[in-house]
Amino acid sequence: MASKNYSADQFTVLKGLEPVRLRPGMYTRTTCPTHIVQELIDNSADEALAGQATQIDVTVCPDGSVIVEDNGRGIPVGIPPGESRPAAELAFTTLHAGGKFDKTDQASAYRFSGGLHGVGVAVTNALSKRVVVDIHTRDPEGSGYGHYRLGFADSAIEAPLVRIENSTSRKHGTRVQVWPDARYFDSNRVNIRELTHLLRSKAILLPGLRVTLSLPEQEPILWQYDAGLSGYLEELLADTETITPIFTQSVYQNDDSHGFAEGEGANWAICWAAQGCPKPETYVNLIPTLDGGTHESGFRAGVFEAVRSFMEHHSLMPAKVKLVQEDVTGKMALVLSARILDPQFQGQTKDKLTSREAYKLMVQTIRDPLELWLNSHPEAGRAIVEQAIQSAQLRSRAAKKVERKKGSGLATLPGKLTDCESTDIQRNELFLVEGDSAGGSAKAARDKEYQALLPLRGKVLNTWEVDADLIFKNQEVHNMAVALGIEPHGVDADPEQVLAGLRYGKIMILSDADVDGSHIQVLILTLFLRHFPALLRRGHVFVVKPPLYRVDTTWRGKARKIYCEAETERDAAIERLRAEGVKESAISVQRFKGLGEMNPDQLWETALCPDTRSLVPLTMTLTEQAFLQERFNLLMGKQSAGERRAWMERDGWTADLDV
Known part of the structure; x- marks a missing residue:
């Protein structure tokens, strides 16, 4: 079959709220619309956290819509600098727009808030059939208080922001009613149990805040915890x-x-x-x-x-x-x-x-x-x-009670293995580390009680088409297998039986954050998938994601270091520092060429410490196993070069490549 051409005609740019409507699972939970209602509640709670609201009222209506109302300051109705539309309209129609980005200004309206990305109520609007917003707030010119209304249908503006009347007795606050769109959720009804827990938690965390929940044909529920x-x-x-x-x-x-x-x-x-x-x-x-x-x-x-x-x-x-x-x-x-x-x-x-x-x-x-x-x-x-x-x-x-094999048996533990002290198999971790120099840093950084290290020299053998009785001819593969304490087995083997001698509950692949490191990860994964598949089925294998960059700054006597896994994260960190007022001359960026360049304390904090490291679990189900076997035949098989080239020409653009 002829390969498809890829041209600018096929290039699509999603605008406005289209990304949310096309891929709602990236922005919210799609089991039910509780989370898009939570975005509204969180905004009201942020008003209470800022000391500007004392009451939050939530009503679940018989038609499935939900009303969230507070007595805060009201969403601003003025036009922000450099914009042509009111702030209230921008909040509901534009991703990454809001008043919660400036965390450094002591006078910020939301210095401490849950709002982080600026996509909250925009997602709510994107995934709703209708949204009606009523705002009671001070007029932009400061002459008094007004009642404003704004309406949306299928995320588009149905009724532009308009001032309806004066707000009586200087009333202030925001009322939003949403009708979730059933097309985006497994169920279009909010989870009452989850909603109840959420609202009660707001009352608990903000002593004195009055929170009510009204359900159809039921008496309203009131929470107010003065004891916190x-x-x-x-x-x-x-x-x-x-x-x-x-x-x-x-x-x-x-x-x-x-x-x-x-x-x-x-x-x-x-x-x-x-x-x-x-x-x-x-x-x-x-x-x-x-x-x-x-x-x-x-x-x-x-x-x-x-x-x-x-x-x-x-x-x-x-x-x-x-x-x-x-x-x-x-x-x-x-x-x-x-x-x-x-x-x-x-x-x-x-x-x-x-x-x-x-x-x-x-x-x-x-x-x-x-x-x-x-x-x-x-x-x-x-x-x-x-x-x-x-x-x-x-x-x-x-x-x-777990029999632990040390030096007994036919095979002795490899000399390069730096073992741990603990005998708790479930807690123990084995790090497969790229290179002897990185292994030295990791050895100094590790917790020797439960973390073991096995440095790997060079690239591991591609074992996809190597028979099980021949893989031990490769020293690195031999060392890994002996350290793990298990024998090669097929996809149909009983995991309980073949993993009975497993010496470590977690197997961590720790390689450099570059192309060679990614290649080593693939080769080790190939070994496990082909000859030790039970490790993947039982969730014992993980990839550690070490940082590629470190951004350092000393500003106003405060030293900060930010680890970043990719260029985009690095650029975002630098932009965040600039927004905080840090001078360009006070920002320095270090690129780690490899794990061996990292000091033990840096390696501990970013790759070894269970509380601060970033892990990717490598697991598979029986259903996924057949697909993975087919895909690895294509990618790793020596006899599949022609098919591999055809795939790269046809579908290679879909792969997430590190080049």
Whole structure:
């Protein structure tokens, strides 16, 4: 078949809200429209966080539409500088438009907010059949307060912004009614349970805020928590036996002398349960982070450090038991509300925080206050310590049940392997590191308790068309297989049986962030897919994404370093610094030529530390296995050169290439 031509005629530029309507899953969850309603609620909550709103009312109507109303300042109706349309219209029709980008100005309307990308209510409008916005706010010329209305149909303006009347008694606030478009969601009805949890959390996180939810044919539900997080956690633990009282406190930076922005910090409530405890609830600038993130990881690390310090001070450290973080925090009930100046989230739905600086901030925020609290409540501290030691002892006994192969058997462990101390197979990690020099840095950086290293010299053999009994002729493949402790097997093998001798629960591919590094990743993946497929089926394999650049700046006495994985991320970081007023001369960029150039502390922070590294899990289902076999036959088979060339000419433009 003749290859298709690729010309400028086939080049498409998506404008306005077209990207959202074409690929809604990139911007929101498409199971139901709850998240696009949450965008409206988050805007109202940001008004409350700024001290400008005291009430949020949400109504779910019988026709499926939802109304969100607050008594904040109202969306601005004036025309921003350099624009020809009112701010309210821009907010609902233009991606990356809003009042939440300037985080450095102390007088910013939204210095701390969940708004990050400026796509919130624009996504709401893009995925709705209709949107009607009523705004009560001060007139642009400042002469009084007016009632304005703006309407949309299928994301296009149906009724331009118009001033309807004067607002009585200086009324102010915003009311938005949306009709979600069923074409974009599995169900066009909001999830009432999720909506209830969201609204209650806003009331919890903002003591004194009055929040109501009205459902068809039901009495309105009212939430108002004057006790804040402590009262909420007490409510969550009503049926749970606890071993400590609730510890709650708020700690925020008074200035930027500690390397963090003024106002950053956290409010928390924690308690230790005797057995199971509720799932931790964490928030960033009032946004619920359902999957946690660096703020939760840093908070737990700070708790662990504080408890260990208490143990050392009171001579409670066990002689033959090594505590890990999970031993201390495994039964800790937690409600955490973090305040971050410029939060970075994983995805537009903001379910997980990825800001590396948040980890350090939370460690610093909780460590000293908790240590002081433990010394003031020694009985509670001793109860936490006893529980942690018991957990460590149980974990140690469970790990000893797993037969670990060291030097016994026919094959001895490869000499280049730097093994770990732990016998906990599920916790242990093996890093397959590109090059001896990188292996040296990683060896100095690793946590030797549970992280093992195997440096690989040069490119791994392409084993796609090599029989299983011949792959061990290659030294690097031999070393990997022996270190893992498993034998080659076919796609139909029972994973339980072939992985019985596996020595590490996580296998990490750590290579340079360049073309050669990507090639090594592909070759190792080829080996696993062809000869060790059970590793992929059971989710044991990961690719570590080290940074390619580091952006450094020292501005007004504050040193900052930002790691970036690609050029676009580097450019965005530099633009962000410029927007904050950092001079060009104060910004320096370092490009890492390879892992061997990175200092151990840099390598730990970006590639080895479980809380701050970036991982890509490599998994496959039985359904995907057949497709992958076919695709790798095409890409890695020596006899498929002609087909490979035809594919590159026909579909090569669809590949995400690193060249």
